[in-house]
Amino acid sequence: MSGQPPRSHLYVPADQPRFLRAAPRSGADALILDLEDAVAPSRKDEARAAAVAFAEARTADGPRSPELWVRINEGARGHDDAHALLATGRVDGLWMPKATAGPELDALVGLLADGATALGLLIESATGLLSLGDTAGRPGVLHLQLGEVDLRADLRMAPDSAPGDQLLDWARGLTVAHTAAHGLLSAVAPVSVHTSDPEAFRASSLRLRALGFQGRACIHPSQVAVANEVFGVDPGELADAHALLDLFERRVGAGSGVFRDSEGAMVDAATVRRARELTGRGGLQNTP
Template sequence: MARSYLYVPADRPAMLARALERGADAVIVDLEDAVAPDAKDAARQAAADWLARLTPGGPTEVWVRVNPGPTGLADAAAVVAPALHGLCLAKCESPADVVAVDQVVGEREAALGLTPGSVALSPLLESAGAVLAAPALAASPRVAHLQAGEADLRAELGMEPSPDERELLPLRVSLVLACAAARVGPPVGPVSTDYRDTGALRRSTTALRALGYRSRACIHPAQIPVVHEVFTPSEAELDAASELVNRFDAAVRDGHPVIVGADGRMVDEAVVRAARRTLAAGG
């Protein structure tokens, strides 16, 4: 599971050329906000050319953020390639938006001989209406996880978050719930626009992890080490999770579905499920 998603503008050739060398688990080639309106066509072609040169199955996931509406459908048709992991759907408002992209992607997969469904989708929720539609969006075709465009949401809602971002808690939890209910991956955490304040980034990312997030989008390579550290279980956490899972599995084999943990609390499958997730996150 990717821990970091690094945004890279599609119209910056030097940045695009080095995108896979920055240490992120995934990159998002941006055709939307990072690209000026009169540069959209050139950026789309640059992204398509770059993707066509990549070898599929590399260690870094490659995503492309496409524009909303008809422009986004043209983006999707152009960038589907064997090395593409998925598309981020900017300003996605409803399941109908996802279905439209799904159709275009399906046609391109067929034309290229790709496995049907190999390209995933990740809707970006950037309006109040989109957030309210989160459960339906998470359950839409190809959706791997959701993301929130919090800058746009703050502007629409007139929200002025305090330093601990507590005002954003309901929004962030709603995405976790929607993804869990749809049985897709946890949502990708929002970007932090001040890449120089690593302390604030660490506190915010730690809070996101406590809510159930397991990854975060980044706008600068300097943010990647902090994000990876927060979302990578420590050796102590891995050891404790392994010990708990082994003890529980042994007890179940002996006909005991509940054990007592080291802290004296009762442990059943629901508790052990979290330990298994910790082990999975540790690789």
Template sequence: MTANQPPSAPRSYLYVPGDRPEMLAKATARGADALIVDLEDAVPAHGKDRALALVRAWLADTAPDRAPEIWIRVNPGERGCEESALLAGPAVTGFCLAKCSGADAIAAQDAVLTAAEARHALAPGGIALAPLLETAAAVLDVRPIAQAPRVRHLHLGEADLCAELGIAPADASGAPGGTALTAIRTGVLLASAAAGLLPPVGPVSTDYTDLDALARSTRALRDLGYRARACVHPRQLPTVHAAFAPGPEEVAAARALLDRFDEAVRDGSGVITDPDGRMVDEAVV
């Protein structure tokens, strides 16, 4: 576990538009493990200054010890650094870097956050970063991005990436858009694991009415190694949480297996056979 990893990682990240004060007011009570307050795509160009002021005021009234994790998705480039400088504080877990262009962009944010932590008397390095990989160049540079300072986890910006590459996007439920997209997701997962990060955050499903499809695609992400997913509507949260939780049968089977293995070890054996006839050793346990 790295310095930016929490003891219990979020399963859900709920997007909240930064220019909607009525949504911000209710956001911390929606049941998400983490929020992503969006200053980028959800806010039109002419409304970004207003959104920044609204979010700054909202953060000043948000008690960090009672809220879910709060992440802010900032704009690319210098504007994003200016937003981070103004919003960094004790209520903010970290910043999602929209259209992250590489390790240089992360270094610029690191410098901004180091100064902000000193101003607020916060622990150095405590504010985390979550780069969004939305271009082919960013995906190809995923290893240095994953290894950059403050990075806790990665996101794939699949809509922009699919448009650039000409890949059929994920369907409305968020199911993988063919083997190419699955390969990219796996590559980001590998880079995350190699850098000691949390698993990447799975993509949003824009169809918040088809919860059965959401459950199927979230379980597919879990099987791929993902342990969290971004959401665009509070209605999606219980489905995502359930999909990332083991079922009662899985828990019971795991406990029984551990008990049998512990008993075998006490008897001097490091290998047992499970009820399905498969060999189980310490690596499997």
């Protein structure tokens, strides 16, 4: 896995051969083979076998793109899912559904103790949200993802009836805050069930990025290109970030800790933090 978070995470029902064949060509940065909600109970074993076969077909050496993740089931079945997929040695990470603190998470963290496979936590309940202070800091956890469909049901809220629904912004903020506090790679924005409205998906994605999410889960291939665009680095934004850092470093070198840019906005070390993240440029060698 690269140091940059995936812009798009595409869910793929693992028991659907047609979707599995098409998934690598979707353009998604990460695939999430789904063994849980998207699979009927009678097809769980078939889905696991298909996910294992898909993983085993990946190239063993060299870069592997897109990343391959699997959403396992809950409970004992999920533990067996994890064992089967880890045995392939070809899976980048596992997503734990309805993640909360407790023996199930402890057991999964133990399985991943060698660090070869990462862990993502799906936060889909009030208990999951309120236990983030414990769960997000567990070894191997790389991403948090907010599962808003299940969360709404747990909170006794009405289903999402509009693409721009902002009623869960408080939960989104908690997810982003814990991602930052625990030094995780990314907070993954929730899926949108409104797959027939790409402009609404773009608008909500832009808003979720502004809230601090670094990528988005998708449930339809048509959403992938939009997620890649919104959560990617715009060339103009990157150029502006480099220019701001150039100016900041010149002014700091001249002894100014804070100054105004060409448009009159105040610039200091805190202001350029986002620019450093975008460009990957570190601070000045002798700057505190």
